[in-house]
Amino acid sequence: MARVKPQTLSGFMELLPEKQVVFDLMSARIRSSFELYGFTPLDTPIIESSEVLLAKAGGETEKQIYRFAKGEHDLALRFDLTVPLAKYVAANYGRLQFPFRRYQIGKVYRGERAQRGRFREFYQCDIDIIGDGELGIMNEAEIPSVIYSTFKSLGLEGFVIRLNNRKVLNGLFAILGVSDDSAEVMRTIDKLDKIGRDETRRLLGELSIGNNAEKLLDILAAEAPVEALEAFSGQNETFDKGLEELKAVTAHLAAFGVPETHYAVDLTIARGLDYYTGTVYETLVTAHPEIGSVCSGGRYDNLAEYYTDKKLPGVGISIGLTRLFFVLDDVGLLNAEVQSAPCDVLIIPMTGDFSPAVALATAMREAGLRTQLYTEDKKFKAKMSYADRLGVPFVALLGEDEIAAGKITVKNMKTGEQTTAKAGMLTEGIRERIAAARDTKPIREI
């Protein structure tokens, strides 16, 4: 028979079982953390009509999108979870309660140029809070708390949430005489870290900000940015509103459980998209700033203007889980202690009649243990080696002697310790050890 090479497309993540377990653990913890904050799950289709998906998009999006015809339909694969959310909220407006808080963890598609660490299919984990007409500033203050709890629950300790406010930035630009090249000014200060202060000043000098470049750089470099901003109060309405918002957000972070070590106001953050109108967020891994932001987002004023005349302001963030997993693996931050075996106990019957082993498996499953029964016709050594290679923590042996005595023998595969006792007693012991192992976090800093 002519055979096809069993290949997975480049840019598509496909994991071996032991890695998949860690990936799923990350996904589950992100989900639980989002749920703890009262977000409701949503699952929208991966395929939408191109008209809906591209109502707003242009440029890069159009180029990267997977778009195709099926019958008379012009279809496309979603490239983010925000556009489907906008469609969903517009379509179901009358049936939702606002503020509408939803999370979605799902795959999105972008036909980017293939390169290491870039994925064409990847998971996004999004939360958004959508208001009907208006949405209070406390929602923007709560977002860093979600980010903080989420990454802590993954096991990450060293990270910083950077905050800024687009109104502050736009107001400041107006005060300092920036005219219609504000996007260019923004791009320039965004490079500050890389190119240094002198080069930044030179580049800014060529823009409309001109002589005020030094003043701007002073504010950006301020140890206490909020205090530095105070000096500009009362000159521009947008600026004043933005500063008030920034203060409201930072004022509540302690009560929201975010320690000072884990956030910083950073006036150089803008988040490219024009879309954002208030607080913006980025999250950096302290030991690996080269990774870039692992969780970003912000406040926007109009989620669904392409679909409805309702004004739907919101605030949201997104974690690019596939890329995050890839880079964490790459820099060695995935926790090797995560229990990756598909079962807690592997039962190896030592008799010809499998019935007692089957009954034991049923009892262990009823007790909540993930149990596999090994009944293949192999040598004992091969069976133990199977358990070993899968990383199974416990092997239960059931021979004539055990069956006669109403007992089982359990081997702890880590310690090598072997115990023979009544099944119920051993099951209880295994349960306790397994429950402890299940608290293992997917990330571990060394």
Place this chain on the structure above:
Amino acid sequence: MARVKPQTLSGFMELLPEKQVVFDLMSARIRSSFELYGFTPLDTPIIESSEVLLAKAGGETEKQIYRFAKGEHDLALRFDLTVPLAKYVAANYGRLQFPFRRYQIGKVYRGERAQRGRFREFYQCDIDIIGDGELGIMNEAEIPSVIYSTFKSLGLEGFVIRLNNRKVLNGLFAILGVSDDSAEVMRTIDKLDKIGRDETRRLLGELSIGNNAEKLLDILAAEAPVEALEAFSGQNETFDKGLEELKAVTAHLAAFGVPETHYAVDLTIARGLDYYTGTVYETLVTAHPEIGSVCSGGRYDNLAEYYTDKKLPGVGISIGLTRLFFVLDDVGLLNAEVQSAPCDVLIIPMTGDFSPAVALATAMREAGLRTQLYTEDKKFKAKMSYADRLGVPFVALLGEDEIAAGKITVKNMKTGEQTTAKAGMLTEGIRERIAAARDTKPIREI
């Protein structure tokens, strides 16, 4: 601004939040049940190269598949989870341990003609056990146990797993003189329930089985099919092997925890595909046989022959979750008692300063309660109505008096009962009630 109508494509399920919660609960319970049996999770790409995906397919599959070009690539969306599994096992053969037991819950795509209850994007929940070269019969005996536990964990009580064995059927056909029209004979007896015995006998009379039609119909109608089959032992090797397998499978079902009320050998079941070579399974909802099988599968001898010369026999089943959810909803079997609110507690601050409410929210989240803080500028009545419409079980009120006394007031939204006490005490009470509610099963028979 010209607006696009926010439409979801027909044949694509998109649920309102309260239904999505029930769907997710079903999915989570299926996942847990699969894990209890020692299956490892897998997540393969939704897009594969057409060459890989269509290595075997033909006919209907080719017509229904979503296939498109992107750059120079000929791509397609997976139409099931079995072909990607075959590719995966062939590609990773040397890195997997056999028997390889995996589950996958994921979306698949078929561009079927749109009609009510038919979906073009739908979830499949699959388990498969793959052997390297060979795979023992006990794996086939275990599958009904997984089906049983899974549907029980969903809350379904009235269902029957129907079992058959393809070798028995093929052997029996050979004994009764069926020649190369065995597929036609099969299709005819498959209609027995609908068209009745007389019409079936007439149709069979026109086929190669001819005068033996009556004999076949007697076996199919036998009260004790296994005993009826015994009479044909020793005449055909395939038949004898099949009967031995069928007896081995049924012999262990009691030890596997499957009661006699929940399974039946049914010789009319063939599962269309040629693919199956041993035990085959179907699952019917007792009160709604019109739904058809809600979980089917069987034993096959060669999973990945289009990709590798390794012989990889296996056994697997699949639940079409999207359709199952749709029909359960349709016949009124979804449990209205499932807690669909996005949070366990909604905190309503009654003071201008939100800090104490924020701190309370943080404490409640740390205690594991899904907590939402309501800080929008609305009338009290609107806030309570928001909680009510979301079905939030508890509302926590925090006014000047409470703050001064170091207490909170909690209203049980179901009973209307209102209690003022220390936060810690109330939190504990809420936790207990919520934990009980979380055990609610997604299906409830009336």
